[in-house]
Amino acid sequence: MDKIALITDSASDLNTNFVIENNIKIVPFKIIFSDKEYIDGIDITPKALYEYLPKEIPxxxxxxxxxxxFALEQVKNEGxxxxxxxxxxxxxxxxxNSARLASENVPEVKTFVFxxxxxTMSEGAMVIETxxxxKQEKxxxxxxxxxxxxRDKIDVFFTIDTLEYLIKGGRVGKVAGTIAGVLNLKPIITVGDDGIYHTVCKIRGIKQCISKLTNILTNYLENHKCKVWVLDGNAPEKSKMLYDSIKDIPNLIECTLGGSIGPALGVHTGPGLVGFIVERLD
Structure with a gap:
């Protein structure tokens, strides 16, 4: 029988205890400040990252x-x-691309790179399903x-306070020019089938953003049973607002509050992110 190892990068934002319990190998991003380098999820926490951001965007x-x-060598040695x-x-x-090239370096382990x-937890949800x-011995x-x-069952939607961090990190995708700070306009952002950021719409004010995110999720739940993770990018009050707004919608099978955005992604989105991951179960 196949003995299958599971490997992902730290951008999946999986819970550390869950990772340890299931022997999932996490290959970390690095967070690079002018005076020090940190390993994502190892020696820098989301809280610390957000405390550093006003001083320097790494x-x-x-x-x-x-x-x-190295991760593949580890799993090979574990049998x-x-x-x-x-x-x-x-x-x-x-x-x-790094993972694909690495798979050629350890031919003893038959590897598929997906x-x-x-x-974030859209990627993490795929790891959980895998x-x-x-465990079902497929x-x-x-x-x-x-x-x-x-990919067809899992989506992400979120809003952020400013595009400053996406722009400086070169991750703006097709979102550029969608915020007008004076008007307090905020974008609702998703990741498209092309794997980059897209603006769904622009909304004025956080209460209206929460309402719009709720409406988007309601459209999913009208036709499908779903599992949801509420995302928190150093915005616990906003995340709680969204959680309270969606938690009792029919067809919501599971709703998890506390999907913290890890340091590697927090660098590019900045503080104030709130949103959700939705996985269709039927």
Whole structure:
């Protein structure tokens, strides 16, 4: 029987205890300040990152070929025969290419690299679903065939206070020019099928943003049973507002508050992000 390892990058924003309990290998991004380099999720927390941001907006460094190779060597030494690597969208990072090249360095482990075409808990949800398939003892080939279907079932929507961080990080996608600060206009952003950011609409004020996000989710729940993660980018009060607005909508099977945006992504979105991940279950 296939012994399948699961590897992802730290942009998946998975809960640390969940990762440890299920022996998921996390290949971290790096957060680079002018005087120090941090390893995402290891020696810098989201709270610390947001405290640093007013002083300096750091750069991020994607996981390299050597980093993914090290993870594959680890799972080989643990007796795994196969590995599935799920990465952040190739439209937002070069991590997918690093993982693909690394897979050639450890031929003893049959590896499939999957481009999630998304990020944060959208990517994390795909890891969770893949783990469930492994636990069900599905074969490597069965899982590889199933993976692309996850992209059609999982979406992300969020709003941010300012585009400053996306612009400085070069991650603005097709969102440029959508905020008018004087008018307090904020974009509702999603990740498109092309794996980059797109503006859904522009809304004035946070209460209206929460209402619009609720309406977007309601459209999903009218036709599908869904699982939802509420995203919190150093905006706990806003996240609680969204949670309270959606938690009792019919067909919402599970709603998790506290999907913290990790440091690697927080660098590019800045403080004040609120939104949700939605996974259709039927």
């Amino acid at each position: 750069k991020t460094s994607l996981p390299g070929v050597d980093d993914f190779t 795994y025969t196969h590995a599935i690597i799920i990465t952040i969208s190739s439209g937002l990072s070069g991590a997918y 481009d999630s075409m998304t990020l 783990l469930n398939l492994i 074969s490597f080939d069965e899982i590889v065939i199933t993976l692309p279907s996850f």
